Amino acid sequence: MTAISxxxxxxxxxxxxxxxxRLAAAxxxxxxxxxxxxxxxxFAPETTVAGTLTRSHTAAPPVHWCRxxxxxxxxxxxxxVVNAGNANAATGEQGDAAVRRTAESAAxxxxxxxxxxxxxxxxxxxxxxxxxxxVAALPGLHDGLSDRAWPEAARAIMTTDTYPKGATASAEIxxxxxxxxxxxxxxxxxxxxxxxxxxxxFTDANLSAAALRPLVRRGVNRSFNAITVDGDTSTNDTCxxxxxxxxxxxxxxxAGDSRLESFRAALEAVLTDLARQIVRxxxxxxxxxxxxxxxxxxxxxxxxxxLAIANSPLVKxxxxxxxxxxxxxxxxxxxxxxxxxxxRLSIWLGADRAxxxxxxxxxxxxxxxxxxxxxxxxxxxxxxxxxPGAATVWTCDLTHGYIEINADYRS
Amino acid sequence: MTAISxxxxxxxxxxxxxxxxRLAAAxxxxxxxxxxxxxxxxFAPETTVAGTLTRSHTAAPPVHWCRxxxxxxxxxxxxxVVNAGNANAATGEQGDAAVRRTAESAAxxxxxxxxxxxxxxxxxxxxxxxxxxxVAALPGLHDGLSDRAWPEAARAIMTTDTYPKGATASAEIxxxxxxxxxxxxxxxxxxxxxxxxxxxxFTDANLSAAALRPLVRRGVNRSFNAITVDGDTSTNDTCxxxxxxxxxxxxxxxAGDSRLESFRAALEAVLTDLARQIVRxxxxxxxxxxxxxxxxxxxxxxxxxxLAIANSPLVKxxxxxxxxxxxxxxxxxxxxxxxxxxxRLSIWLGADRAxxxxxxxxxxxxxxxxxxxxxxxxxxxxxxxxxPGAATVWTCDLTHGYIEINADYRS
Numbered sequence: 001m002t003a004i005s006x007x008x009x010x011x012x013x014x015x016x017x018x019x020x021x022r023l024a025a026a027x028x029x030x031x032x033x034x035x036x037x038x039x040x041x042x043f044a045p046e047t048t049v050a051g052t053l054t055r056s057h058t059a060a061p062p063v064h065w066c067r068x069x070x071x072x073x074x075x076x077x078x079x080x081v082v083n084a085g086n087a088n089a090a091t092g093e094q095g096d097a098a099v100r101r102t103a104e105s106a107a108x109x110x111x112x113x114x115x116x117x118x119x120x121x122x123x124x125x126x127x128x129x130x131x132x133x134x135v136a137a138l139p140g141l142h143d144g145l146s147d148r149a150w151p152e153a154a155r156a157i158m159t160t161d162t163y164p165k166g167a168t169a170s171a172e173i174x175x176x177x178x179x180x181x182x183x184x185x186x187x188x189x190x191x192x193x194x195x196x197x198x199x200x201x202f203t204d205a206n207l208s209a210a211a212l213r214p215l216v217r218r219g220v221n222r223s224f225n226a227i228t229v230d231g232d233t234s235t236n237d238t239c240x241x242x243x244x245x246x247x248x249x250x251x252x253x254x255a256g257d258s259r260l261e262s263f264r265a266a267l268e269a270v271l272t273d274l275a276r277q278i279v280r281x282x283x284x285x286x287x288x289x290x291x292x293x294x295x296x297x298x299x300x301x302x303x304x305x306x307l308a309i310a311n312s313p314l315v316k317x318x319x320x321x322x323x324x325x326x327x328x329x330x331x332x333x334x335x336x337x338x339x340x341x342x343x344r345l346s347i348w349l350g351a352d353r354a355x356x357x358x359x360x361x362x363x364x365x366x367x368x369x370x371x372x373x374x375x376x377x378x379x380x381x382x383x384x385x386x387x388p389g390a391a392t393v394w395t396c397d398l399t400h401g402y403i404e405i406n407a408d409y410r411s
Numbered sequence: 412m413t414a415i416s417x418x419x420x421x422x423x424x425x426x427x428x429x430x431x432x433r434l435a436a437a438x439x440x441x442x443x444x445x446x447x448x449x450x451x452x453x454f455a456p457e458t459t460v461a462g463t464l465t466r467s468h469t470a471a472p473p474v475h476w477c478r479x480x481x482x483x484x485x486x487x488x489x490x491x492v493v494n495a496g497n498a499n500a501a502t503g504e505q506g507d508a509a510v511r512r513t514a515e516s517a518a519x520x521x522x523x524x525x526x527x528x529x530x531x532x533x534x535x536x537x538x539x540x541x542x543x544x545x546v547a548a549l550p551g552l553h554d555g556l557s558d559r560a561w562p563e564a565a566r567a568i569m570t571t572d573t574y575p576k577g578a579t580a581s582a583e584i585x586x587x588x589x590x591x592x593x594x595x596x597x598x599x600x601x602x603x604x605x606x607x608x609x610x611x612x613f614t615d616a617n618l619s620a621a622a623l624r625p626l627v628r629r630g631v632n633r634s635f636n637a638i639t640v641d642g643d644t645s646t647n648d649t650c651x652x653x654x655x656x657x658x659x660x661x662x663x664x665x666a667g668d669s670r671l672e673s674f675r676a677a678l679e680a681v682l683t684d685l686a687r688q689i690v691r692x693x694x695x696x697x698x699x700x701x702x703x704x705x706x707x708x709x710x711x712x713x714x715x716x717x718l719a720i721a722n723s724p725l726v727k728x729x730x731x732x733x734x735x736x737x738x739x740x741x742x743x744x745x746x747x748x749x750x751x752x753x754x755r756l757s758i759w760l761g762a763d764r765a766x767x768x769x770x771x772x773x774x775x776x777x778x779x780x781x782x783x784x785x786x787x788x789x790x791x792x793x794x795x796x797x798x799p800g801a802a803t804v805w806t807c808d809l810t811h812g813y814i815e816i817n818a819d820y821r822s
Binding site: 323358406 | 465466467468469470498500501502503505506535536537538539646724725728729731732734737738739741742744745746747749750751753754756765766768769770771809810811813814817818
């Protein structure tokens, strides 16, 4: 559809199997033809799950389904079905029925209850899901399950993404090695509000659902909730973490357990890697932008300011134009709804301080800042005082590519 | 700089004199060369004033100056100086001194106190105002004051505007005819939060400052606070209403006075006309979009939803692409932070209902909606329930033109 993002990683990572997880992808022609658009994953018995879902008031039927399952307290999962091309959103009761039929069909193949099968959809909103074609494709997928199909899985969930997104890390729990693999999709309609896209993380660690939940929440806040492409939170945002328990350490029941230190770091690394890959594939993106805000009263205030800058069309077009126009940043931090003393405002573009004490820094090396902005990775730092709150958020620039992709995606 | 917006009115309106108001415009080469960039207006003694100013925490020195003057309670005005090309924002104490010197210089010419001279600036943020050149140009302006220079005045305050904006209306107070003239500028960095741009309205009505204040507040809420181009509220947004009192009716001291009915309507007509002209000149705009939300719990909730739709890059690019993609509207109303029952959601594109009861309307005439979207004026209506709250907001589409203008405005 479009050329691969210039910010794409050089290659898909080499992802090892996760004991207890098998995957398959295929083309079910739900919208696209000639490419995979359906993913089935199955999990060993005793697999636990936790996740975050969009807060949208027009959340899609598959999100309602997952929310109900996550809320049941059991926290067990045996299967996952994800389709691309049709979001099954704004589809009402017919959409709910399509989700149930999908889960029941997968459950019959796996040999589990429908309520152990998680379902996600992504794509166009407002059209009924062609569930007959989806269900007809499941037996073939089930026959083809493998523990190696990570690139195929990542590719099957893409919509306007220009490359598949995967990340992997390893950790130790109680001396036992465990794997953390993740795949994600997302390119437009990306804004921080819980999940903000589709992401699935798989591990063989042996953790209770109660232990998983805070780990996901904390990880998502610092990764997917700290990115934005266009400020548009979707109806289908989902992030799920599945833990098969195949690793031979004793089950851990609390997120705060000190034996999870290495695992927490690995999980956060995978989530942050995936989140940044989504920004790198932001529709039309030519530059990855990291915005750090310091000196705020709280981390939340710092993130609010950072996201206001990251969502400003005027800042994003200035970055696209490689223009060290720090005055636009002054305007955004002023209107972001966070009070501060303008006389303490400082702004850096790369390593060069453009503003200090609320006005132009007379020592500002504008040519150096302009050179920094010509690179593929742009760093902006803003200091608003001496408070303890700091946060980093990531976004991309706003280019003609975004207009091209979005002015003719559907028609 | 760019071609005139395709949505521009056919011509600048024929604006009569406002007794007690004189104007002059000239080029002071503050940033631009070969075009007027400085406006001086003077007012008869006893002129009253009220206004709204940006709520930005990085408000510019001229905004602080106006806020102090409006807050002094006197509410008298004898002069107004506006420059374009330099916002005198993020300029600190030197910026404050430049405003004071501007006011003092104008006051010496007018023969009044500096505190009776209002000052505004618009343009690039973060550069010191070349106040010497500005002050040097004032005597020439004062010599050239006229009661007819409305088009010149509207042109002198433009930045990225592609056409000058004026509006006029007449009314009667107590049987006496009065005039309401307005000029405004604004094209980018437009989002609703008080003033949202520069606008000046002049009338010969005889009203106390206390009567003017509620009239301005109400009028701005329904006009400038109901438009958005890019969600970026500026550091300099200002709307001021000057009333010279030259009309021969008795002074009116309360906004609620029944004799003001015709005047209120004229004022609101001028403000709404100017606000819509700003949207018509939205950077890169090819279509004017009116979004009406009905059935909300309150007018504020309806406006919040309407502005979320109006600010969504995905909706704005769909409109640019003439794509009746109502699914994107579903996504935005879901994430706008207003709770409602999705099963009661309906969406119209022009006269055609695309969604009813939260799902696609089977009777939706998509070709008719697509034809509507090919026009220059697009209407979207959203109903979310049966509450009494309704509001209309205006925006424009998001096109390649916006990227072009903003990726190379400053450098």
